[in-house]
Amino acid sequence: MRWIWIDKFVEFNSGESAVAVKNVTLAEEHLHDHFPGFPVMPECLIIEAMAQTAGILVGEAKKFEEKVILAKIKKAVFHDFVRPGDSLRLAAKIESIAPEAASTMGIVTCNEKTVAEIDLMFSHIDQNLAGKEFPEENFVFTDTFKSLLQGSVFNTGKG
Amino acid sequence: MVMNREQVLEQVRTVMVDALGVDDDEVKQESTLMGDLGAESIDFLDIVFRLEKAFGIKIPREELFPAEAIMNNPEFVNNGKLTENGLAELKAKMPHTDISEFAKNPEMSKFADLFTVGMIVNFVESKLKAA
Numbered sequence: 323m324r325w326i327w328i329d330k331f332v333e334f335n336s337g338e339s340a341v342a343v344k345n346v347t348l349a350e351e352h353l354h355d356h357f358p359g360f361p362v363m364p365e366c367l368i369i370e371a372m373a374q375t376a377g378i379l380v381g382e383a384k385k386f387e388e389k390v391i392l393a394k395i396k397k398a399v400f401h402d403f404v405r406p407g408d409s410l411r412l413a414a415k416i417e418s419i420a421p422e423a424a425s426t427m428g429i430v431t432c433n434e435k436t437v438a439e440i441d442l443m444f445s446h447i448d449q450n451l452a453g454k455e456f457p458e459e460n461f462v463f464t465d466t467f468k469s470l471l472q473g474s475v476f477n478t479g480k481g
Numbered sequence: 482m483v484m485n486r487e488q489v490l491e492q493v494r495t496v497m498v499d500a501l502g503v504d505d506d507e508v509k510q511e512s513t514l515m516g517d518l519g520a521e522s523i524d525f526l527d528i529v530f531r532l533e534k535a536f537g538i539k540i541p542r543e544e545l546f547p548a549e550a551i552m553n554n555p556e557f558v559n560n561g562k563l564t565e566n567g568l569a570e571l572k573a574k575m576p577h578t579d580i581s582e583f584a585k586n587p588e589m590s591k592f593a594d595l596f597t598v599g600m601i602v603n604f605v606e607s608k609l610k611a612a
Contacts, residue, residue, distance in 0.1 A: 393523040394523045394524070394527060396499075396500075396527065417530070417534075418530040418533065418534070420526070420529075420530070420542065421542060422526060422542065423523070423526040423530075425527065425530050443523060443526065443527055445523055445526075450522070
C-alpha cells in the first residue's frame with residue numbers, strides 16, 4: 323500500500339500551486355525515539371510531506387498519466403522544530419514543468435511562521451532513462467494516493 | 482540588454498553553483514559537467530530549467546544536451562566509438578561545441594567531456610543572439 327504522509331489538501335490550483343496540511347501527533351511512534359523526552363519531527367519526514375504535496379500537484383498537472391518520482395532535493399532549509407500537536411501547512415508551487423521533469427518550490431509554515439523551505443525536482447520516469455522499462459501500471463498514483471484529492475475543496479480549472 | 486561573454490559566464494556560474502552545489506571558483510570554462518562538477522542525469526534538467534529562468538530563453542528538449550538520441554542509436558555508435566554518421570549528427574546537433582579534438586578518437590567514454598561550462602556559455606550566447 324502507498325504510504326500517505328499528508329492529511330488533506332486545502333487549496334489546489336491545477337498546474338500551478340497547492341496547499342496541504344499535515345497534523346503531527348505523539349501517536350506517531352518514531353517521535354518517542356526522536357528524541358526521548360524531546361519529540362521533534364524528523365526533517366526528512368518534513369521533506370517527505372512536501373514531496374507528496376508537490377508530487378500530487380505535478381502528477382495532476384499531467385492528469386496522473388506520468389510516473390512522478392522525486393529526483394532531487396534542490397534546497398532544504400529548516401528554521402524551527404516541529405513538535406507533536408503542530409499543524410503544518412505545506413504550500414507548493416510549480417516553478418517549471420517539461421515533458422520529462424518538473425521543479426517545484428515549497429514553503430512549510432506552522433502558525434504562520436516559516437519552519438522550512440523545500441525546493442524539489444521530479445522526474446517523469448517514462449520519459450527518461452531510455453531503454454529501461456517500468457511497470458505498466460502507475461505505481462505512484464494509486465487510488466489511495468489520489469483519494470487525498472477527493473473531498474478537498476479545490477479548483478482544477480484555471481481562472 | 483546585450484550581454485557580453487563575461488556576463489553570460491557569470492550568470493552560468495551562478496546556475497552551476499546553485500544546481501550542483503559547487504564553489505564558484507570550481508566553475509571554469511573548461512570544467513566538465515560530469516567529471517569536474519559531478520553532475521548526474523537529473524542535474525542536466527535542473528540546469529536547463531535554471532538557464533531558461535536566468536536568461537529568459539526557451540530550451541527545447543535535447544537541444545542543449547543531445548546525448549541520449551545519439552548514444553542510443555546503433556547507426557551513430559559502434560564498438561564504443563562514434564561512427565562517421567554519428568560524428569556528423571553530433572556536429573549538426575551541437576553547433577555550440579568544438580568537437581574537432583574529440584573527433585580524432587571519438588570514444589564514447591570521452592563523450593561526456595564534451596559537456597563543459599564553456600559549451601553552455603556558447604549555447605546561451607547563440608540563443609541570446611537569435612532572440
